[in-house]
Amino acid sequence: MTTTSTGPRHTFKPPAARRSFVERWLAMIFLAPTLLGMALFTFLPIIGSLVLAFFRWDIISAPQFVGFANFASLAQDPTVRVSFLNTIVFVVVAVILQLGIALSLASMLQARMPSWLRVFLRSTFFFPLVLSAASVSIFMRYMFNEQFGVVNWLLSLVGIPAVPWLTSPAASAAVVVLVYVWQNFGFSFLLFLGALTNIPKELHEAANLDGATGWKQFSNVTLPLISPTVLVASVMAIISALQVFDQPYVLTNGGPGDSTRTAVMVIFESAFQQLEFGEASAIGLVLTVLILAVTALQFRLSRRFVFYQ
């Protein structure tokens, strides 16, 4: 593509200097939509957020410099503190469940089975991913209804009394996790399925000859081989779980009390309900730092623990 030519017929090519001049201009034109768009809708807002976090502003009156007060209120405001704690607990539980379910199902799909069955199961586990989190939360909210919900009806069949799924703090937190994992395990499942399918068959056969079967083979042969994928899948799952909003907003609106309120819900509420734009920006920045920390940790861990072929 550049000035290195292979053929003998140099004469047909435009002069190298002219070519690279044209290319540079073309590159600038090609990049313009993306770069200008990002400058306007990503970089400028990031700077805006950084500035806004040090101000109190309700859009109506003039912004007022408050120093670190917005960050201090994060530590003091009980709602904000609880929401961050909720988010962290949510991330830990949801990610472990999501990865555990996804990895188990992906490994089970490696067994010998008719190919129509494998395709059917793969499509099934993938399906919730194409639905909207809002729609899913709408029908799940009916399913977990205390009086007429399907879940309590099923439980009643085995003699379990009705659970107040959406009105007790612990149960509603569990519902948010379950609904989130129901919709998202398919993504990790796809990643694991790809990684497992790429393992050469000979490695399993060799392990079998050496007597390593079942769990032993899985933990000593399979898991090290897919460790890069496990790491990537974990980080992607953590980052997306840190941003959970749709499910708690539709299912419980953060309640009862603050039991299912998440960090992003607090950003939404302080900005667009309480008109505390500065505080919302500060919370957003803390969330970003968390996400960057997880990403940085990924690079650290990948150097130490991950086995690359």
Next chain:
Amino acid sequence: MSSQTLHTGTKEHTGSTTGTPATRKHYRNRRLPAAATVGRYTALAVAAALTLGPVLWTLSTSLRTPSESFNLPPSFLPINPDFTAYQEVFKQINVGLLVLNSALVTGLIALGQMASATLAGYAFARLDFRGKNAIFSLVLATMMVPVQVTIVPVFMLIRGMGLSDTLLALILPAIPTAFGTFLMRQYFLGLPNDFAEAAALDGAGPWRIFRSVYVPLAVPGMAIVGILAFNFHWNEFFRPLILTISEQNFTLPLGLVTLQGNLGTGSISVVLAGVILSMLPALVVFIFGQRTLREGLTAGASK
């Protein structure tokens, strides 16, 4: 867990199951796979039922009459379908307008992303310019910034541009795409260089090489970007919730959540009918574009 235990190590041995320690070892090898197979199929069946069950319940309940929609026992299969709920949902909300808004927003975002990502991806993959790697890293870095962090300034920017409460407020900020650019760059890097060299020998300039040689070859990559954008923005809830105010600018997910808020638990089947209607485009994507969607979704993890 592992499949191969099923087929190796047991072939030659069909003897009795009692006796020396050696044969007992074989006995274990023979029995374990059988139990494991039953366990595996049970687990897979339960997982499939738990995944499909809620969707089937939603479909069959939407096909019950509104008055009996919350009666127990629930229905999981649509026997005696009743379409009252589907007529009712059109009376309750302006389904046509919601679909139109969602289609406009999603379609224009998808087209905008396909165009801008193709151009930028091509520049990063096949054009020479100063600072290429630095600029590309900068583009990739924007993937780390969650939308929730930029939403407050974006909201103000949109207000300043006089676009608040318009569909453009949803469309414009979503068009620059780091992930799409990354995908298209990978796609162009995967295409052979020979075509460009041959075209250059024929006297084609950089633009002609892009337009006539590489764009036609990049259509499958563009389809991935388009389908991913469609799937994501058709289902999007957070940005529309903030950036649209009046109901005439609502997209489908927002309209449905509002409908649930208005109807409460009065007539479930009406709300669920709306949910099923909103799923139809996703279902089309799922049936016809599943492979493309799978490739796109997993592409980011395999850099």
